[in-house]
Amino acid sequence: MTAEAKALPSKSYLEDGYTLSSWFFSTDHKRIAILYFVSITLFFFVGGAAATLIRLELLSPTGLFLSNDAYNRLFTIHGVVMVWFFLIPSIPNTFGNFLIPIMIGAKDLAFPKLNLASWWIFVLAGCFVIAALLIGGVDTGWTFYAPFSTMFSNGYVVPAVIGVFIAGFSTILTGLNFIVTIHKLRAPGMTWFRLPLFVWAIYATSLVMVLATPVLATTLMLIFAERVLGLGFFDPKLGGDPVLYQHLFWFYSHPAVYIMVLPAMAVMSELMSAFCKRRVFGYKVVAYSSLAIAGLGFLVWGHHMFVAGESVYAGLVFSLLSFSIAVPSAIKVFNWTATMRKGYVSLDAPMLFALGFIGLFVIGGLSGLFVAATGLDVHLTRTYFVIAHFHFIMVGGTVSCYFGALHFWWPKMTGRMYPEMLGRGTALMIFFGFILTFMPQFILGWLGMPRRYHLYPPEFQVLNVLSSAGASILAVAYTLPLIYLGWSLFYGKRAGANPWGAAGLEWLIPSPPPRENFETVPVVTWEAYPYPLKPQPVERKETP
Amino acid sequence: MSDALPAVHEQYQVATQQLAADRLGLWVFLASEAMLFGAVFFSLAVYHYIHPAAMHAATDQLDLSMGAVGTAVLLSSSTTMALAVKAAGEGRRWETLVALIGTVVLGLAFEAIKVHDWFDEFGKGLYPPAGPPFPLPQPAARLFFHLYFVSTGLHAVHLAVGILLVAGLVIMQVSGRLTLPERMVTVEMVGLYWQFVDIVWIFLYPTLYLVSR
């Protein structure tokens, strides 16, 4: 530590205070990013434990150890925790928080106190959800569909709903902070089209956060009012329409899918350019396609209700629009792939995660076209096909990129390198373990196995066992980084300012960065991704 | 509300940058709030459309004159708030203070009208989950009142927050901690929020009291 401190112009953010309160009440965006990182890692393993139990239970057609009711509670807590307490905050609140100010050449976010407040709000929300889990759980599924959640469920719907409601405000405040920061705090010379594509995609995500999340808040408030105050809105006896609930819920939750996947796309652009040493192919198109995905994401929510009683004509329109969202997504994938052409591709662990993302995201995206077709969806909806589809996007896509980002920026965040070989091994294990887990689920869904049941016909057992076998690989692969990254914190090789030889303002400052990020506000005179790095203002260090 | 003087925070380079960021932040927040209320209005629109007769019967139960007076009060408060922001920008302390106090009074008047309405309606059995029996035969009329109480309640809570914020400005002003025009942005932010809450009512009033009449 002392040797490092001597070399640095000023103390790193990690050395800026060692007390607990210097962390819990820090307004430094980098420290808040670490706070988020620790808390969502905790939630990741809570949700992961639930997933492990689900896969264990499904080993046998008659179920292994759970009652119907316990199984319902298990998949609900898996969904609620993974969606709202891991996936949505995952990349934006850790890497976004850490990197956005640095990437645009600012000293902090626009509203640092608000940033800290949003972490505390997140923790409060987490307490409610964990409490709901501990006192008995919720059996509604993560979607809290009315009228079941409002009139019939005997689970602890209210604390869970309050938890998610509060978590929404953390999301909104973070999105707001990012939007204002990106608009108003860019360094001199950092024009919109000089921004790294990471920033563009997080900006698009933030717009979705700010505009969609409040609708979820209202929806959950209506559940609360119906369950607690008896003010029914979706009660069919009164002429209420449960499909209205689904409209409100998916008006938020479909865009929320893009809150989860756009940040992964943000990371992809950085990884592909850094490990191909090339400017991302078609920079502007990739930037605009982020905004297009965010915008189109608001026009497709009805495809969750094709069989729920929605009008056929509305279904038709929603179906068509859902197909159109494949266009900007495909543009991105093609552009990342084209970035590799004539590039100096190096297959370090983050790059392996990125390549894994491309494979899994393409499968997930293409299977999305299947379920977007109204006719086919009648057969596939509420089967394991849908489960496999969205896990390919959210787990195959987003979680792969989350780990890619973690490995890529680990040296920047901690000043230490992780063990490269273990990183590569983990990337491969996650990719193949994932395929083994979820490919069989496509087939199961195609054959008609419905989701949310723990009993199934014996002929489905082979595929279910394969899926559980894959899940056990994933369990190991997701736990490994916890161990070796933890080890590297103390014993990892010291990383220089720019261990990857990558472009971007974050690599021009020391690792770990000083409290104020930049000694003086940088003046940007170059485009994004100026590969090959000509002026070499950076210290190049060989990757191990 | 920040307790610091209008000094520029370290992440900003100049005061105008900080001002622009504060303004944009508040508008983005209001965008978010608009979507929150938008979902309430959407639910109301759907039920107005699928149960026109029941909504008509339910609307007739509301006291239109009280609704209209309340709306006039809120519209006036929007103007006093705008006058307060204007005066604050010009550093006219007394004028700001009078306009802010006027705004608080008008806001409290609206809340008083609303609370009176609620008691009145409760007495007539229009609060479906409790109180005297619900007077209307149509089941969907209950839906209307469920939404009525949630939407007016949500609005009243927002307005109460606004009243507290403006009252806070009055206290800061009297105790001399609100230096004007330097801290005009604080008044402006509170004003934007206040006027947004008024706009919500501008739409709630016709949606609840007029459209299905």
Add this chain to the structure above:
Amino acid sequence: MPNRMTLVAVWLVLLALLGISTWVALLRLGSWHAALNLIFAVASAGAVVWFDMHLRKGSGTLKLFAGGTVIFLFIMFGFGLADWLTR
């Protein structure tokens, strides 16, 4: 920043719109007065946003966000109601 007379004029217009809107509703024109009520509400809200919240003098970014919010509300209402209108 608009001057005081503008703000007072806007206030009078708002009160006038409120009066007309309420009067129209009492005529019981069915869906016609519903349409008029909503138009008057949009006009009043527009006046508050434009003058009282002085969006008129706001930056382009602010106008973009204000207008964008309206568009997203239209999306919610348009696509959402389309379901019930075509059932």
